[in-house]
Amino acid sequence: MAGDQFQHTDTSVFPDPIYKETVLRPLFEGAKAHHMDGFRRIDRAHLVMLQETGILDARQAQDLARALVAIDSELDVSSLTYTGEVEDFFFLIEKELKDRLGPDLAGRLHTARSRNDIDHTLFKLALKHHVDRLLEKARHLADTLIAVATREETTLIVAYTHGQPAQPTTFGHYLGAIIEVLLRDIDRLAAAREIVDQSPMGAAAITTSGFPIDRERMAKLLGFSAPLENSYGCIAAVDYVTSTYSAVALMFLHLGRPIQDLQFWSSFEVGQIYVPNAFVQISSIMPQKRNPVPIEHLRHLASQTFSRARGMLDVMHNTPFTDMNDSEGETQGAGYEAFASGGRVLDLLAAVAGAISIDASRVRENIRRSCITVTELADSLVRRESLSFREAHEIAAAVARSVVQREGDLAKDGYEAFRLAFSTATQRETTIDELSFAEIVSPEYFVAVRQRFGGPATAPLRAALDGYREKLAGMKLAAEHIRLREDQAQIELDTRFQSLLGGA
Known part of the structure; x- marks a missing residue:
């Protein structure tokens, strides 16, 4: 017949x-x-x-609870080798339950649930853990940067634009800019966590269930x-x-x-900047070398983290x-690698930032050679x-050209050139x-007169640092509230599960 083929x-x-x-x-090993x-x-x-909603009676719930406890105590997950006897870890647990209770009970x-809602709940539970650890490390880095910025609020540095010396500012002011971005990045990641912190359980395969399940209760018990x-x-x-x-990529x-x-x-x-010996490696052949290699590792680890995080977006692109x-x-397992390398960056950057210092003599020399205070001459x-x-700009430029040409010092050698250019x-x-x-x-004068909001002078910088501390304190408090809620959810789950065991 035609259809035989x-x-x-x-x-x-x-x-x-x-x-x-x-x-x-690989999937089984990832689940493990x-x-x-x-x-x-x-x-x-x-x-x-299921027991609270009456979908299972007390005896059924008790037997299932005792079987789950037995599986936990008898099954050494770390030693398991995938044999193909069951499709995945979910079916392994179901097989263990059948061996103890029979197929019916x-x-x-599995009433009113699916691997679909289970899987995304698993991924969200794990992702929240990784996000929380990264946020904790990011807050520690922010703490460190605020402390260093406070210590160095009057320490002069050369600020660069387009790779060239531009104006003097303070190390505290420079760090303040980094702190502001970091706090915004923490906000972005915390906002993403709020999306993660919503439970899929009860969706089942796609459309929920005809059983009278309580999705709010499931979310609460799981800490969502x-x-x-x-x-x-x-x-x-x-x-x-x-x-x-x-948020991680950014x-x-x-x-x-x-x-x-x-x-x-x-x-x-x-x-x-001076990098202390604890963060310096020597050359194997050149005795004079001081290589601040940890900074180089920071750079490539930050790039690896960015690439791993962005790779997750690439995987999701054009999917149904x-x-x-x-x-x-x-894919989830691959994403966790971004958190691993990102955590290393945050820890190392906090350590390096807390240890480095500004070489004041080199800063002075670079300021002298570059005439970067001449903008204030024009302003004045x-x-x-x-x-x-x-x-005023043209007069100041003429003074700078004269001083640089003679490799002089603007304060000591620039006045006569200034008088001539002015007249x-x-x-x-x-x-x-x-x-x-x-x-x-x-x-010092250049910095001191820049008293405007957001500037490097002492008053606006101290006000900014106070604001950063206040914002960071609010972030820590919010994180603590989440931790307490989730800890309480775990206690409630443990208590209610133990009550199912009865006299066991």
């Missing part, structure tokens, strides 16, 4: 050996490495909810802030992944930029809006001599004497 006798046995080794075994605690919590919370634990409402979105909307890794993209500055500032030619393997096991001419800024441009003598000129072009 479509009739096949399939004698193959699942799993195919290649499929087993290339897909199923990352999700054992999550499986245990989900099984126990689901059992509590064992199968009742609430259930994610739309059940289709619970298994299809992976914005909890993209939001999290977008954090380490942003941190990579000041790390690059530290590399530049520690070079022999610039020498603006449905349950799909692209967002699951191995506008205020003191009533010139237009453009006219040539204005056809009159300046009212600024030599002593006032030296003060105007000093880096």
